[in-house]
Amino acid sequence: MEPEAAIPGPRNPPTLSWLSVSRNLLLAYQSFGVVYGDLSTSPLYVYRSTFLGKLQKHQNETAIFGAFSLIFWTLTLIPLLKYVFILLSADDNGEGGTFALYSLLCRHGKFSLLPNQQAADEELSAYKYGPSSEVAASSPLKRFLERHKKLRSVLLIVVLFGASMVIGDGVLTPSISVLSAVSGLQVTEAELSDGLVLLISCVILVGLFALQHCGTHRVAFFFAPVVIIWLFSIFSIGLYNTIYWNPEIVRAISPYYIIKFFKETGKDGWISLGGVLLSITGTEAMFADLGHFTAFSIRLAFGLAVYPCLVVQYMGQAAFLSKNISSIPNSFYDSIPDSVFWPVFVIATLAAIVGSQAIITATFSIVKQCNALGCFPRVKVVHTSKNIYGQIYIPEINWILMVLTLSITIGFRDTTLIGNAYGLACMTVTFVTTLLMALVIIFVWQRNTILAVAFLLFFWSIEGVYVSAALIKVPQGGWVPIVLSCIFMIIMFVWHYGTRKKYNYDLHNKVSLKWILGLGPSLGIVRVPGIGLIYSELATGVPAIFSHFVTNLPAFHQVLVFVCVKSVPVPYVAPEERFLIGRVCPRPYCMYRCIIRYGYKDIQRDNGHFENQLIQSIAEFIQMESVEPQFTASESSSLDGRMAVISTRTVQSTSSLIISEIEDSGLSNLSSIQSGKSIALQGLRSAYEDENPQVRRRQVRFQLPPDQGMDPAMRDELMDLVQAKEAGVAYIMGHSYVKARRTSSFLKKLVIDIGYSFLRKNCRGPAVALNIPHISLIEVGMIYYV
Numbered sequence: 001m002e003p004e005a006a007i008p009g010p011r012n013p014p015t016l017s018w019l020s021v022s023r024n025l026l027l028a029y030q031s032f033g034v035v036y037g038d039l040s041t042s043p044l045y046v047y048r049s050t051f052l053g054k055l056q057k058h059q060n061e062t063a064i065f066g067a068f069s070l071i072f073w074t075l076t077l078i079p080l081l082k083y084v085f086i087l088l089s090a091d092d093n094g095e096g097g098t099f100a101l102y103s104l105l106c107r108h109g110k111f112s113l114l115p116n117q118q119a120a121d122e123e124l125s126a127y128k129y130g131p132s133s134e135v136a137a138s139s140p141l142k143r144f145l146e147r148h149k150k151l152r153s154v155l156l157i158v159v160l161f162g163a164s165m166v167i168g169d170g171v172l173t174p175s176i177s178v179l180s181a182v183s184g185l186q187v188t189e190a191e192l193s194d195g196l197v198l199l200i201s202c203v204i205l206v207g208l209f210a211l212q213h214c215g216t217h218r219v220a221f222f223f224a225p226v227v228i229i230w231l232f233s234i235f236s237i238g239l240y241n242t243i244y245w246n247p248e249i250v251r252a253i254s255p256y257y258i259i260k261f262f263k264e265t266g267k268d269g270w271i272s273l274g275g276v277l278l279s280i281t282g283t284e285a286m287f288a289d290l291g292h293f294t295a296f297s298i299r300l301a302f303g304l305a306v307y308p309c310l311v312v313q314y315m316g317q318a319a320f321l322s323k324n325i326s327s328i329p330n331s332f333y334d335s336i337p338d339s340v341f342w343p344v345f346v347i348a349t350l351a352a353i354v355g356s357q358a359i360i361t362a363t364f365s366i367v368k369q370c371n372a373l374g375c376f377p378r379v380k381v382v383h384t385s386k387n388i389y390g391q392i393y394i395p396e397i398n399w400i401l402m403v404l405t406l407s408i409t410i411g412f413r414d415t416t417l418i419g420n421a422y423g424l425a426c427m428t429v430t431f432v433t434t435l436l437m438a439l440v441i442i443f444v445w446q447r448n449t450i451l452a453v454a455f456l457l458f459f460w461s462i463e464g465v466y467v468s469a470a471l472i473k474v475p476q477g478g479w480v481p482i483v484l485s486c487i488f489m490i491i492m493f494v495w496h497y498g499t500r501k502k503y504n505y506d507l508h509n510k511v512s513l514k515w516i517l518g519l520g521p522s523l524g525i526v527r528v529p530g531i532g533l534i535y536s537e538l539a540t541g542v543p544a545i546f547s548h549f550v551t552n553l554p555a556f557h558q559v560l561v562f563v564c565v566k567s568v569p570v571p572y573v574a575p576e577e578r579f580l581i582g583r584v585c586p587r588p589y590c591m592y593r594c595i596i597r598y599g600y601k602d603i604q605r606d607n608g609h610f611e612n613q614l615i616q617s618i619a620e621f622i623q624m625e626s627v628e629p630q631f632t633a634s635e636s637s638s639l640d641g642r643m644a645v646i647s648t649r650t651v652q653s654t655s656s657l658i659i660s661e662i663e664d665s666g667l668s669n670l671s672s673i674q675s676g677k678s679i680a681l682q683g684l685r686s687a688y689e690d691e692n693p694q695v696r697r698r699q700v701r702f703q704l705p706p707d708q709g710m711d712p713a714m715r716d717e718l719m720d721l722v723q724a725k726e727a728g729v730a731y732i733m734g735h736s737y738v739k740a741r742r743t744s745s746f747l748k749k750l751v752i753d754i755g756y757s758f759l760r761k762n763c764r765g766p767a768v769a770l771n772i773p774h775i776s777l778i779e780v781g782m783i784y785y786v
Contacts (some may be wrong), residue, residue, distance in 0.1 A: 023294075024294055024296050024300060025297075025300070027293045027294055027297035028297040028298070028300040028301040029224055029228075029301075030224055030292075030293070031224075031289075031292075031293050031297055031298055031301045032223075032224045032227040032228050032231070032301060032305070032306075033223025033224035033225075033226065033227050033354060033358075034223065034224075034285075034289055034292060034293075034358055034361075035285045035286055035289050035293070035298060035301070035358065036227055036231075036282070036285070036286075036301065036302070036306050037223070037227055037351060037354035037355030037356075037357065037358045038173055038177070038281060038282025038285060038355035038356075038358055038359055039079070039280070039281065039282035039283060039286075039306065039310070039355075040227055040230060040231055040234075040282075040306060040309070040310065040351060040355070041177050041180075041230075041282075041351050041352050041355045042278055042279050042280075042282065042310070043279075043310070043313045043314060043332055044177070044180040044181060044332050044348065044352070045180040045278060045332075045415045045416075045419055046071065046275060046276070046278045046279045046314070047067065047321060047328060047331040047332070048275075048328065048329060048330070048331055048332075048415065048416065049274070049275035049278055049415065049416050049419035049420075049423075050272050050275030050276055051063075051067070051272070051275070051328045052329065052416050053271060053272060053274075053275065053416070053476075054265075054271045054272055055265060055268055055269070055272045057268065058264060058265045058268060058269070059325050059328060060264075060325070061322045062260055062264050063261060063264055063269075064318050064321050064322045064325075065249065065251075065252040065257045065260075065261070065318065065322065066257045066260055066261020066262070066264065066265075066269070067261065067272075067276065068249060068252045068314055068315060069252045069253065069254065069255060069257040069258045069261065070258055070273070070276045071276055071279045071314045072252070072253055072311060072314065072315075073258065074276060074277065074279055074280055074462075074466075075280060075307065075310060075311065075314075077459075077462060078280050078283060078430065078459070078463070079280055079283045079286070079302065079307070080302070080303070080307060082434070082459055083283055083286050083287055084286070084298070084299050084303065086437070087287050087433065088286070088287065088290065088295040088298060088299060089295065090104070090437060090440050090444070090445075091290055092104050092570075092571055093126050093570065093571050093572065094290065094291055094571075095290060095291040095571040095601060096286075096287040096288055096290030096291060097284075097287060097288040097290070097366075097369075098159055098162045098163060098166075098288075098429070098432060098433060099159065099163070099366075099369045099373075099600055100290075100571065101433070101436040101437060101439075101440055102155075102156075102159045102436065102569075103569045103570060103571065104444045105155070105436070105439055105440065105443055105444065106569040107122075107127055108443045108444050109145065109146060109443050110146045111145060111146070111152050111155060112152075112569050113152060113153065113156055114373065114374065114566075114567060114568070114569065118540075118580075118595075120580055121597065124568065124570060124573060124574075124577055124597075125574060125577065126570040126571065126572060126573065126574070126599065127568070127569075127570055139442070139443070141442065141449070142443060156373075156375075157489075158432055158435065158436075159432070159436070160370065160375055160489060160493075161428075161432065161485060161489060162429050162432035162433070163366050163370055163488075163492075164484070164485035164486075164488040164489050164492070165425045165428045165429045165432075165481060165485050166288075166362065166363065166429055167367070167484065167485075168421075168425040168480070168481040168484040168485055168488075169281075169359050169362075169363070169422070169425050169426060169429070170359050170360055170362070170363030170401050171401055171404045171408060171480075171484060172405075172408065172418060172421055172422040172425060172480070172481065173281075173282075173355065173356055173359040173360075173422070174205055174208060174209075174359070174360065174401075174405050175205070175405050175408045175409045175412075175418055176415050176418040176419060177352035177353075177356050178201050178204050178205055178208075178349075178352050178353065178356060178409075179197075179198075179409055179413075179415055179418070180352065180415045181345075181348045181349040181351075181352035182197055182200050182201045182204065182349065183197055183333075183415070184330070184332075184333040184345045185197060185200075185345070186330070187333040187334060187341070188341060194413060198409065198413055201409060202406055202410065204349075204353065205356075205402070205405055205406060205409065206402065206406070208353060208356055208357065208360075209360075209398055209399070209401065209402035209405070212360065212393055212398045213384070213393055213395070213398075214384065223354045226347065226351055226354050227351060228305075229347055230347050230350075230351040231305060231306065231309040232309075233343075233344050233347055234309055234310075234312075234313040235308070235309040235312050235313060237313065237316060237335065237336055237340075237344070238309075238312040238313035238315055238316025238317065239312055239316060240316065241316030241317065241319050241320040241335050242312070242315050242316045242319045244319075245316075245319040245320045245322065246318075246319040246320075246322045246323055247319070249318050249319040249322065250315070252315075252318065270465075270468075270469055271469055271472050271473070273465060273466050273469035273470075274419075274420055274423050274424075274466070274470045274472070274473045274478075275419060275423070276466075277423045277426070277427055277466040277469070278419050278422065278423050278426075279310075279314065280430075281422060281423065281426040282358075282359070282426075283426075283430065284426070284429050284430065284433065285358060285359070285362065286298055286302065288362055288365075289358075289362070291571070291601070316335065317331055317332065317335050320334070320335040321335075332348075333345070360398070360401065363397065363401065364392050364393060364397060365392065365601075367379065367397050368381060368392060368394070368601070368603075369600045369601065370492060372567040372598065372599075372600040372601075372602075373496075373567065373600065374495075374499050374500075375492040375493075375495060375496045376491070376495060377491070377495050377759045377760075377762075377763035377764075378763045378764040378765075378766070378768075378769040379394050379396050379397060379763065379764060380394060380395055380396065380764055381393075381394055381603065381604075382394070392603065404484070408421075408480065412477060416477075417476055417477035418477060419477075420470070420473040420476050420477035420478045421477045421478055421480035421481050422481075423466075423470045423473075423478075424467070424471065424473070424474075424478045424481050424482070425481035425485075427463060427466050427467050427470055428481070428485075430463055431460070431463050431467055434455075434456060434459045434463060435456065435460075438452045438453070438455055438456040439452070441455060490755075494751055494755040494759060495756065495759055497751060497752075497756070498738060498751070498752055498755075498756030498759075498760075498786075501738070501752065501784075501786035502537075502736065502738050502784050502786060503537050503538075504786070505544075505784050505786050506536065506537060506538050506543050506544060506545075507538065507541075509544040510538065510541035510542055510543065510544065511541070511542040511543070511544060511546050511547050513541075513542065513584075513585070515547075516542065516584075516585060517586075519550075521588040521589050521590075523550055523556060523589075524550070525550060525553070525554065525555055525556055526554065526555040526556070527555070527556055527557065527558045527590075528555045528556070528557060528558065528727075529557075529558055529723060529724060529727035529728075530558060530559070530724055530727040530728045530729065530730060531557055531558075531559045531560075531561065531721075531725060531727075531728070531729045532556060532557035532559070532560050532561070532729075532730050532732050533561050533563050533594075533614075533729060533730065533731050533732060534546060534549070534560060534561065534562050534563065534732045534733075535563050535564075535565070535731065535732065535733045535734075535766070535770065535772075536562055536563070536564055536734075537564060537566070538562075538564060539564050539566060539595055542562065542584065543562075543734075544782075545734035545736075545780065545782050546562075548734070548780050548782055549732060552780055553778075553780075557724065557730060558590060558720065558723075558724050558727075559590045559591075559592075559720065559721060559724040560584075560589075560590065560591045561591075561592045561594050561614065561618070562584060562591070562593045562594070563593075563594050563595075563596065564593070564594070564596070565596045565598070565604075565770060566595065566596070566597060566598070567597075567598055567599070567600060568597050568598070568599060569600070570599045570600070571599045571601040571602075572599040572601060573598055573599045573602060577597070578596055578597055579595070579596060579597075579613070579614075579617045580594070580595035580596075580597065581593070581594055581595075581617050581620075581621035582595075582621075583621075583625070587713070587717060590717075590720060590721075590724075592618055592621070594614055594617065594618070604769075604770070604771065610771075611725075611729050615721065615722075615725050618721060619718055619721060622714055622717055622718060622721070623714065623718075626711050626714045704718055704719060704722065728776075729776060730776050730777075730778055731767070731772045731773070731776050731777050731778065732778045732779075732780070733766060733767055733772070733777065733778070733779050733780075734779070734780055734781070734782045735779040735780065736781075736782050736783070736784055737782070737783045737784065738752060738756060738760070738783075738786060739752065739753055739757075739783060739784065739785055739786070740752040740753050740785070740786060752786060
């Protein structure tokens with residue numbers, strides 16, 4: 001992490017050494033299989049998609065030279081100049097993508113719409129990444145955006161719209177890549193019907209999605225060599241075709257041929273740009289997958305291998321087509337010399353699968369990040385690798401993608417129509433990224449607004465032309481990404497709106513602390529041994545549902561902990577900074593608060609240590625509280641409402657508890673819960689563990705150290721905590737029903753009573769999403785009228 005005194009702007013490249021060079025070379029090698037699969041397979045369908053539309057009347061050498069010139073400059077200006085030289089410098093703690101840019105903006109300006117945000121979150125080490133935001137504090141534009149919530153909502157909608165288009169890419173990329181690759185069979189097997197090609201493509205697609213649960217890491221070693229061999233193949237074929245068919249094509253690098261192209265084709269040439277833009281599909285992966293590599297390694301791979309190979313391949317295809325106009329419908333496969341056709345066909349099919357795999361994995365990541373922002377229903381997230389962090393698989397999204405991809409493939413059967421949809425989706429994501437990057441230049445890099453406006457106008461003028469050309473093709477397939485993005489946007493909006501309304505209800509109906517204090521330490525009911533973990537979305541105050549617990553349950557646990565699991569606008573939260581512990585009421589009440597913070601790329605793993613970590617954190621808080629005058633400035637408590645929130649550190653040798661591990665067995669389990677649970681419950685737990693062997697874990701026992709001058713009040717409180725842990729832990733949640741008020745408008749009732757209720761009933765329950773053991777769960781029903 002850079003010091004705060006660093007000069008604002010993109011980070012300086014690291015000092016080169018043999019170790020860093022070798023590491024970056026290895027990462028550059030690995031990036032071929034993950035990042036460049038989609039971009040490198042574009043030559044399969046670009047010229048076909050460009051010339052089979054309006055340009056059928058202009059299939060001549062001038063148009064072909066002009067098309068190559070357009071492709072060359074498009075590859076140079078957008079992937080090379082914009083992404084490699086500029087965007088890769090705008091990382092968020094090493095992470096890239098639209099959510100990384102949005103996260104940077106939220107931290108350097110009050111643009112976030114996430115609930116539960118606290119001043120303590122700004123003390124996270126990841127939060128301070130990049131230049132200090134103090135310099136830009138007086139920016140009029142920043143103050144204007146912070147004052148108008150509607151503008152911040154528009155910013156979030158733009159980010160989610162870009163995310164929806166990425167999900168659309170996840171549907172269209174496998175379809176066009178695999179169908180384009182398999183269609184090469186018809187070049188040598190003329191009698192092969194379109195139906196059989198379609199069947200083979202569908203079989204490959206079903207196999208691709210069916211193997212997603214295995215995880216990328218199991219075949220990752222195979223991906224990079226496939227793409228490298230593919231790039232070498234297309235480079236060699238392109239160089240051969242350039243020399244053999246028409247070396248004059250080299251002159252088309254000059255932008256003069258673009259002018260000649262538009263003079264020749266006019267409006268038809270403008271419409272054909274929807275095919276040219278397919279040459280940069282997959283570019284966003286360079287930025288989105290930055291977290292798995294380094295900016296230098298991605299620049300190295302693109303600048304020295306991917307970019308020259310693609311340029312030479314497009315040049316060779318253009319040289320071949322200039323002398324073989326009739327081969328435009330199968331330009332790539334017809335340009336392959338007969339002696340190497342079958343090896344190239346096989347590697348092309350494998351490269352198409354690799355490219356599809358990359359965007360499917362990216363779609364899983366996008367859905368996970370939307371969920372962290374509170375903009376997507378809870379889904380099951382499976383970790384496919386124990387060693388590689390961040391590789392996930394989402395079953396529900398996987399099968400939805402498969403059904404949609406097969407529907408697109410069977411419904412269109414034509415790569416040109418699919419390409420029309422694909423190009424619009426990719427260019428929309430690029431368009432959104434340009435806007436966010438311009439805001440980052442102003443608010444994060446703190447550069448002159450004129451520089452940001454120049455960046456925005458330059459790239460929007462280029463991308464706007466392509467977007468306008470893609471929009472013309474909406475009736476010819478371009479409607480697909482629009483419909484898909486609208487569907488996902490509606491889902492995101494409904495879920496976000498319902499979640500916000502429910503949170504606001506809790507926020508405005510918090511239980512008064514005076515009422516709790518009036519009940520006394522017993523809360524007016526029997527306090528039994530044990531720990532009760534009460535889950536709520538509130539980071540401050542006591543949720544309204546607590547009064548339901550007190551009035552409906554005849555007894556409550558001796559120790560109560562209000563648990564809030566929330567997301568913060570950083571990619572990752574360090575484990576030692578994850579817990580915030582506070583006290584809700586005076587010491588005799590034994591009521592605490594625990595706030596668990598996750599970044600938008602963090603994975604909530606069920607490692608079985610949560611209860612133990614919580615006990616250690618509370619014990620550490622009790623110890624730190626007893627010596628509060630000795631806190632350093634960075635460890636001082638900050639009042640959040642009426643609570644002191646302490647950021648806990650890793651429990652070291654100074655811990656106030658002695659921790660010992662014992663092997664979990666039936667007898668030890670019975671002895672540990674004997675004091676707090678009935679024989680029936682012991683038998684139920686034993687039966688549950690017999691049916692679920694994975695829940696058997698090593699038991700941790702806490703003990704107080706020998707009395708060595710420990711404060712008596714602190715020792716008594718720690719003893720109560722240890723005894724409560726020995727008695728058992730219960731998880732308490734509200735089983736909530738959200739309904740619109742009777743006075744609400746028809747649209748609000750439609751969104752809440754139908755849309756939000758449907759999503760809540762068909763997504764994962766909060767207890768399952770939070771990895772709460774069902775055997776220890778207590779739920780109390782409550783209706784929210786919002």
